[in-house]
Every structure is written in structure tokens, then in C-alpha cells.
Amino acid sequence: MTTTTSPVLSASGVTMRFGGLTAVRSVDLTVNSGEIVGLIGPNGAGKTTFFNCLTGLYVPTEGSVTYQGSVLPPKPHLVTQAGVARTFQNIRLFANMTVLENVLVGRHTRTKEGLWSALLRGPGFKRAEAASKARAMELLEFTGLAHKADHLSRNLPYGEQRKLEIARALASDPGLLLLDEPTAGMNPQETRATEELVFAIRDQGTAVLVIEHDMRFIFNLCDRVAVLVQGQKLIEGTPDVVQSDERVIAAYIGTPFEGEPGAEEAAEVEAAEAQQSTGTGATPQSTTARTEDGQ
Ligand SMILES: Nc1ncnc2c1ncn2[C@@H]1O[C@H](COP(=O)(O)OP(=O)(O)OP(=O)(O)O)[C@@H](O)[C@H]1O
Structure with a gap:
């Protein structure tokens, strides 16, 4: 839409x-x-x-x-x-930080509190920190990771690590x-x-x-x-x-190809498998592995 x-x-x-x-x-x-x-x-x-x-x-x-x-x-x-936020082809999380901390890192471009405010932990810093944490938790809810907020990111299954990357990217709004x-x-x-x-x-x-x-x-x-x-x-x-x-x-x-794409290769593989199952052990002469993207 x-x-x-x-x-x-x-x-x-x-x-x-x-x-x-x-x-x-x-x-x-x-x-x-x-x-x-x-x-x-x-x-x-x-x-x-x-x-x-x-x-x-x-x-x-x-x-x-x-x-x-x-x-x-x-x-x-x-x-x-x-x-403009992005994720990478290879996962780039902070492995030894928690899930929540990883999202908080992604928030830093949206927080205005300076170094002194952070060091002195004044009221402005505490307010900004609480707001950041609330937004990060919202994003973890949104991506279905809230229940893992305190887990180390390296302990997440692969699919959840990818989700966490998206949550972190979204943290910059x-x-x-x-x-x-x-x-x-x-x-x-x-x-x-x-x-x-x-x-x-x-x-x-x-x-x-x-x-x-x-x-x-x-x-x-x-x-x-x-x-x-x-x-x-x-x-x-x-x-x-x-x-x-x-x-x-x-x-x-x-x-x-002429004719049905891949038919020749498929027939070669089938023939080789049939030979192996009958114990003759022959291997195909030329089988071309093909995937969707031609690799
Ligand atoms: N920093 C670099 N220095 C030199 N060549 C590079 C650099 N980055 C990419 N290339 C080359 O530029 C071409 C495009 O690569 P790129 O990674 O952008 O392709 P891609 O479409 O993303 O591929 P894939 O789907 O495999 O990720 C390739 O030939 C690659 O080797």
C-alpha cells in the first residue's frame, strides 16, 4: 500500500x-x-x-x-x-552487551545530553536516560524481543539477532x-x-x-x-x-536452455543416485549446481 x-x-x-x-x-x-x-x-x-x-x-x-x-x-x-538508518549484511551487534543496551546504543544520535551532564548524572541526564530506555523498550516490544531485554545479544538465536539489528536501527527514529x-x-x-x-x-x-x-x-x-x-x-x-x-x-x-530448464542436470543427478542405491557407486560426469541467483 x-x-x-x-x-x-x-x-x-x-x-x-x-x-x-x-x-x-x-x-x-x-x-x-x-x-x-x-x-x-x-x-x-x-x-x-x-x-x-x-x-x-x-x-x-x-x-x-x-x-x-x-x-x-x-x-x-x-x-x-x-x-537514514541501516542494517548490515553481516550482523554487527555488541555481543557482550544486553539486548536493551544494544538498542540504547542506537538511540545516541537522538539524545542531546552532553558529556558533563552524563558524568554528573544531573536531572536532565536522568530524564533523557529514562526516555531513551522507554523508547528502547517500546522498540523491543515492537520487534518481539522485550522478553529478552536482559539477555546478552550473543546468546540470542540467529533470527533474533537479525531482529535486534533492526530494532537498533529503528532506535534512531x-x-x-x-x-x-x-x-x-x-x-x-x-x-x-x-x-x-x-x-x-x-x-x-x-x-x-x-x-x-x-x-x-x-x-x-x-x-x-x-x-x-x-x-x-x-x-x-x-x-x-x-x-x-x-x-x-x-x-x-x-x-x-533449450527445453525445460535444468531437466538435463536433474536427470544426471537422478541417474547417479539410482546407480548409488543399486551399489554401482558411479558419480555423475557433470552436474551443475544452480541456485536462484546463479551461483
Ligand atoms: N572496497 C572495495 N574495493 C574494491 N572493490 C570492491 C569494494 N567493495 C566492493 N567491491 C567490488 O565491487 C563489486 C560489487 O560488489 P558489491 O558487494 O557491492 O556487490 P553486491 O551486489 O552487494 O554482491 P552480494 O550480493 O554478493 O553481496 C564487486 O566486484 C566487488 O568485488
């Missing part, structure tokens, strides 16, 4: 070069308020590099990024302060949340719960831009999907348009 269409994020002509390698080439992307936008593409397509350009980790070689009409500063903490592969390593139930969580985040007024390899997740979730291939935007559109585009299919699974 798209509620309004004013742009929250606008990336224009973003290019990122590393020496001779152009990881992202002249990419335009807009995220409107009330939207969930997906960014997909094969491994190495430039998705994370593009995220890094949006969040101040990289300064794009060319192009500009604006958030609510203002150019974003090229420093991650200033980008967070401006209203962002207008836009960037999620980098939020369901990586999750089982189907956890993936489904993450989908519900992202819808709830959007419904609370935070626009979302999400990178993910799980196509079912992306096509269920997103209002719009952009596809990066070799650093360039191949196509952008509704899930229906994107998933039926032949260039997207080709980018993911390679040039179409």
Missing part, C-alpha cells in the same frame, strides 16, 4: 569506482514515503556498494544523494542523524531504513516474521529500501523493485513487471 508519493530518498547518477573497477554506474533511484522498495541483482552486482554510497560509508565518485530534499553528508553518523539481506540464513518462519515486521515498520511511517536474494520475500513485500546487473540498473518496476522481464530472468539464471 502506497500512502503518499513524496520522495524521501533520491539518488541521482551515483557512480562508484574502485581503481579500474566500476562497481556502480550512474544509478538513479527514488524511494517515496510510505514505500517499500527492493534492490536485487546477482552476486557482485553492486548492491551493497550502492547502499554504502547512500549511507556515507563511501563518497560516490559521481552523482548525488538527497534525503528529504537535502544532500546527505558523507559521514555515516551524520547520515543516521539526518534520518529514521524516516528511511535500509536493510541489507535481512533474511540471510533464516528459516521460512523467520523470513515470514521479518516480512511482517517490515510491513509494520512501513505502516508506522518509515520508508524501506531492502536488498535481498530471496525473490519470494522481495516480490511479496515490495511496491517497487530495481534490478542491478554489473553495477547498472537494468530495470525498475512493480514486482509483476520485474519478475516477468526476460532480461532479469537471464541475469539470474543465464541464457535460457
Whole structure:
């Protein structure tokens, strides 16, 4: 459901070069308020590099990024302060802090109390601390982690660690949340719960831009999907348009086969399994492992 269409994020002509390698080439992307936008593409397509350009980790070689009409500063903490929060592909929690403490760390960009106030623990500091804690607990309720508030984050199961990363990102009260592969390593139930969580985040007024390899997740979730291939935007559109585009299919699974895709490989595997079960022990000559993203 798209509620309004004013742009929250606008990336224009973003290019990122590393020496001779152009990881992202002249990419335009807009995220409107009330939207969930997906960014997909094969491994190495430039998705994370593009995220890094949006969040101040990289300064794009060319192009500009604006958030609510203002150019974003090229420093991650200033980008967070401006209203753009993110999670990372690899979980980055403070393992020896509690769940609540991890969320409180995410609050620091929204607290104004200075060093002296903190050291002297005056009334202003205590009020701000109580308000931060209340907001952090609210976020733990929202993400379903309140009952684990006092647990060390390293003791959480993997799916809950990913949720905690989202709670921590939300602690900065962002207008836009960037999620980098939020369901990586999750089982189907956890993936489904993450989908519900992202819808709830959007419904609370935070626009979302999400990178993910799980196509079912992306096509269920997103209002719009952009596809990066070799650093360039191949196509952008509704899930229906994107998933039926032949260039997207080709980018993911390679040039179409004659006949039924994968039939030859499947037959080879079946034959080898049949031989093994009858004790002949032969191995297939050439089996090609293929996954959704062509790896
Ligand atoms: N700091 C860097 N220095 C040099 N090359 C880099 C750097 N970061 C990324 N690259 C290269 O840029 C290209 C794009 O990488 P990137 O990680 O952005 O792709 P991706 O689409 O996020 O891939 P994946 O889905 O595997 O996470 C790759 O060829 C990668 O090796």
C-alpha cells in the first residue's frame, strides 16, 4: 500500500569506482514515503556498494544523494542523524552487551545530553536516560524481543539477532531504513516474521529500501523493485513487471536452455543416485549446481 508519493530518498547518477573497477554506474533511484522498495541483482552486482554510497560509508565518485530534499553528508553518523538508518549484511551487534543496551546504543544520535551532564548524572541526564530506555523498550516490544531485554545479544538465536539489528536501527527514529539481506540464513518462519515486521515498520511511517536474494520475500513485500546487473540498473518496476522481464530472468539464471530448464542436470543427478542405491557407486560426469541467483 502506497500512502503518499513524496520522495524521501533520491539518488541521482551515483557512480562508484574502485581503481579500474566500476562497481556502480550512474544509478538513479527514488524511494517515496510510505514505500517499500527492493534492490536485487546477482552476486557482485553492486548492491551493497550502492547502499554504502547512500549511507556515507563511501563518497560516490559521481552523482548525488538527497534525503528529504537535502544532500546527505558523507559521514555515516551524520547520515543516521539526518534520518537514514541501516542494517548490515553481516550482523554487527555488541555481543557482550544486553539486548536493551544494544538498542540504547542506537538511540545516541537522538539524545542531546552532553558529556558533563552524563558524568554528573544531573536531572536532565536522568530524564533523557529514562526516555531513551522507554523508547528502547517500546522498540523491543515492537520487534518481539522485550522478553529478552536482559539477555546478552550473543546468546540470542540467529533470527533474533537479525531482529535486534533492526530494532537498533529503528532506535534512531529514521524516516528511511535500509536493510541489507535481512533474511540471510533464516528459516521460512523467520523470513515470514521479518516480512511482517517490515510491513509494520512501513505502516508506522518509515520508508524501506531492502536488498535481498530471496525473490519470494522481495516480490511479496515490495511496491517497487530495481534490478542491478554489473553495477547498472537494468530495470525498475512493480514486482509483476520485474519478475516477468526476460532480461532479469537471464541475469539470474543465464541464457535460457533449450527445453525445460535444468531437466538435463536433474536427470544426471537422478541417474547417479539410482546407480548409488543399486551399489554401482558411479558419480555423475557433470552436474551443475544452480541456485536462484546463479551461483
Ligand atoms: N572496497 C572495495 N574495493 C574494491 N572493490 C570492491 C569494494 N567493495 C566492493 N567491491 C567490488 O565491487 C563489486 C560489487 O560488489 P558489491 O558487494 O557491492 O556487490 P553486491 O551486489 O552487494 O554482491 P552480494 O550480493 O554478493 O553481496 C564487486 O566486484 C566487488 O568485488
